[in-house]
Amino acid sequence: MTDTGARRRGRPPRAESADTRDRILAAAREEFSERGYEKSTVRGIAKAAGVDSALVHHYFGTKEQVFAAAVEVAVAPALDAPDAVADAPLDQVGERLTRFMFGVWENPTTRMPLLAVVRSAVNNETAAAVFRRLVAAQLLRRIAAQLDAPDAELRAELAAAQLVGTAMLRYVIKVEPLASVDVERIIARVAPVVQGHLTGP
Amino acid sequence: MTDTGARRRGRPPRAESADTRDRILAAAREEFSERGYEKSTVRGIAKAAGVDSALVHHYFGTKEQVFAAAVEVAVAPALDAPDAVADAPLDQVGERLTRFMFGVWENPTTRMPLLAVVRSAVNNETAAAVFRRLVAAQLLRRIAAQLDAPDAELRAELAAAQLVGTAMLRYVIKVEPLASVDVERIIARVAPVVQGHLTGP
Structure with missing residues (x-):
C-alpha cells in the first residue's frame, strides 16, 4: 500500500x-x-x-509528433495490409488488398480516425507530410517491394489511387449510388482494377 | 456623358x-x-x-450560395467533359475523359480553384453537398446517360474514383513518384482503367 x-x-x-x-x-x-x-x-x-x-x-x-503518433495508431491496421497481401498468391493480391481496405473503412471504429487523417492531410502540408511518410513509405513501398516490375511504386500508387478515390466518394463526399451500394458490388468491380494496376501488362 | x-x-x-x-x-x-x-x-x-x-x-x-457559384466557375471546364466525351467513339471515352481531367489539373489556373473545392468538400458537409450536386449530378450523370448499362451511374462513379484518387495523391498529398512522373505515363495507365469501368464487362 x-x-x-x-x-x-x-x-x-x-x-x-x-x-x-x-x-x-x-x-x-x-x-x-x-x-x-x-x-x-x-x-x-x-x-x-x-x-x-x-x-x-x-x-x-510537438503537435506534429502527436499527429504522427495518432495517425500511426489509426492506420496501424492498414499497415498490416502488406503482410495480409504477402500471404496471397500473386493473382489474388488485388482482391486481398481491396478487401483489406474496405474492411478498415467499413468498420466505424477505424473509419473515424482514417477520416481525421484524410481531412487533415488534404488541408495542411505538415499533416500531408506525415501521411506521405507513413502511408507512402510504409504501406505502398512494402507492397511495391513484392512486385517484380521496374515501375512497381507507380503501380502501387495507382492501385492506391483507385482505393483512395473510391473511399473519398463513398465515405467522405458520399456520392450516390456509390455511397449506399453494397460493398461487395464495389469490391467485385474494384479488386480486378487494383490487380491490373499491380500485376497487369 | x-x-x-x-x-x-x-x-x-x-x-x-x-x-x-x-x-x-x-x-x-x-x-x-x-x-x-x-x-x-x-x-x-x-x-x-x-x-x-x-x-x-x-x-x-448566403455563404453557401457564394460557394456554389465559386465552385460552378471552378469546375465549369470539367462540366464540358461530357460534351467532349460525347463526340468520341465509345471505345475512346476513357482516353478522352482522362485527358480532359488531367488537362484541368495540370493547368495552374484551373488547378487552384479545384484544390479549393476539394479541400472544402472534404472538411465541410455543406461544401460536400454543393460538390455532390454539381459534380455528381451534372458531370457524372451526364456521362452515365451516354452509357448503355443498368449500373451506368456506379460505373461512372468508379471511373471518377480512379481519377479523383490519382489527383489526390498527385496534386494534394504529393506522393512520389506519382507526383513527379510525366503525366503521359499516368494517362497511359489510367485511361484504360477508366474505359474499363465505363464500357467493360
Missing part, C-alpha cells in the same frame, strides 16, 4: 503510463478529426484527455 | 456588374482556398473584393 502511494507520487507505473498515452492519442484523434490539424492545439488535446500539456509534450513532443 | 453619370449613381451598367461579380468570385475562391469553407466569411470575401458585404449578398445570397 505504502509502496503504491510512493509510486503514485513519482513516475507513473508502466500500465498507468500506457493508459495515459492511449487516452491522449484518443483525445488527439478526436481533436484532429473535429478541428483539423491547423486549429488543433496540444493544450486542447491535453484538456480533453484530462492531463497537463506538459505531459503531452513529455510523451510525444 | 450626363447619361453615364446618371447611370453610375443608380444600378451599375451590365458590363460593370459582370466585372464586380467576377471580382467577388475570384475573391471567394481565394478565401475558400486559403481558409476553407468554415472559416471563410462573406465579410472577408467582400473586403478582399473591395466591395460591401451587402453587394455580395445582393449578387449571390
Whole structure:
C-alpha cells in the first residue's frame, strides 16, 4: 500500500503510463478529426484527455509528433495490409488488398480516425507530410517491394489511387449510388482494377 | 456623358456588374482556398473584393450560395467533359475523359480553384453537398446517360474514383513518384482503367 502511494507520487507505473498515452492519442484523434490539424492545439488535446500539456509534450513532443503518433495508431491496421497481401498468391493480391481496405473503412471504429487523417492531410502540408511518410513509405513501398516490375511504386500508387478515390466518394463526399451500394458490388468491380494496376501488362 | 453619370449613381451598367461579380468570385475562391469553407466569411470575401458585404449578398445570397457559384466557375471546364466525351467513339471515352481531367489539373489556373473545392468538400458537409450536386449530378450523370448499362451511374462513379484518387495523391498529398512522373505515363495507365469501368464487362 505504502509502496503504491510512493509510486503514485513519482513516475507513473508502466500500465498507468500506457493508459495515459492511449487516452491522449484518443483525445488527439478526436481533436484532429473535429478541428483539423491547423486549429488543433496540444493544450486542447491535453484538456480533453484530462492531463497537463506538459505531459503531452513529455510523451510525444510537438503537435506534429502527436499527429504522427495518432495517425500511426489509426492506420496501424492498414499497415498490416502488406503482410495480409504477402500471404496471397500473386493473382489474388488485388482482391486481398481491396478487401483489406474496405474492411478498415467499413468498420466505424477505424473509419473515424482514417477520416481525421484524410481531412487533415488534404488541408495542411505538415499533416500531408506525415501521411506521405507513413502511408507512402510504409504501406505502398512494402507492397511495391513484392512486385517484380521496374515501375512497381507507380503501380502501387495507382492501385492506391483507385482505393483512395473510391473511399473519398463513398465515405467522405458520399456520392450516390456509390455511397449506399453494397460493398461487395464495389469490391467485385474494384479488386480486378487494383490487380491490373499491380500485376497487369 | 450626363447619361453615364446618371447611370453610375443608380444600378451599375451590365458590363460593370459582370466585372464586380467576377471580382467577388475570384475573391471567394481565394478565401475558400486559403481558409476553407468554415472559416471563410462573406465579410472577408467582400473586403478582399473591395466591395460591401451587402453587394455580395445582393449578387449571390448566403455563404453557401457564394460557394456554389465559386465552385460552378471552378469546375465549369470539367462540366464540358461530357460534351467532349460525347463526340468520341465509345471505345475512346476513357482516353478522352482522362485527358480532359488531367488537362484541368495540370493547368495552374484551373488547378487552384479545384484544390479549393476539394479541400472544402472534404472538411465541410455543406461544401460536400454543393460538390455532390454539381459534380455528381451534372458531370457524372451526364456521362452515365451516354452509357448503355443498368449500373451506368456506379460505373461512372468508379471511373471518377480512379481519377479523383490519382489527383489526390498527385496534386494534394504529393506522393512520389506519382507526383513527379510525366503525366503521359499516368494517362497511359489510367485511361484504360477508366474505359474499363465505363464500357467493360
